[in-house]
Amino acid sequence: DAGVTQSPTHLIKTRGQQVTLRCSPKSGHDTVSWYQQALGQGPQFIFQYYEEEERQRGNFPDRFSGHQFPNYSSELNVNALLLGDSALYLCASSWGGQPQHFGDGTRLSIL
């Protein structure tokens, strides 16, 4: 039973570029949440998707957008990248009131 999988593992971009990160939830999970974790900080909630709609959103600008597909997988898109967007991006999946399971993350570096 595969857990939460994220791709790519690492990514290097330059300022102003756009990036798409992908997440496949754990089997049986229908809800996907995205978090940003800067170095030395705890993860910060970006948004959550359920039934292909954004259900909740944290304090992130509109440059951060997402999508959920009918198979529950999800994408996180970030436009006009800034140096401050360098971080570990974590995807977590869940079902009902069960605990969220995290993927290994995508480490994004902005040059």
Added chain:
Amino acid sequence: RKEVEQDPGPFNVPEGATVAFNCTYSNSASQSFFWYRQDCRKEPKLLMSVYSSGNEDGRFTAQLNRASQYISLLIRDSKLSDSATYLCVVNRRGGSNYKLTFGKGTLLTVNP
């Protein structure tokens, strides 16, 4: 004031020591509480949920005081493998399907 605040750490303890982590949260409407563990350059993993009655899992004991908005984690007889960052996590709704709000984390190093 941050929504979840933890001991800044880091904590360095010898094997076999007992170590306690403290956490406070600001939103009295918070309904569910967790401790996650994160190894270096790895994803957070759920260590245990925290209940008002207190709960224990082997060497780990978690406590919640709703009146004081305070959460704790006690690790007894610490092992080298306990070295990690411990994250205090709060959920504004019951269960875990609402957004999780994380503390900054407290780094624990257990020394031989």
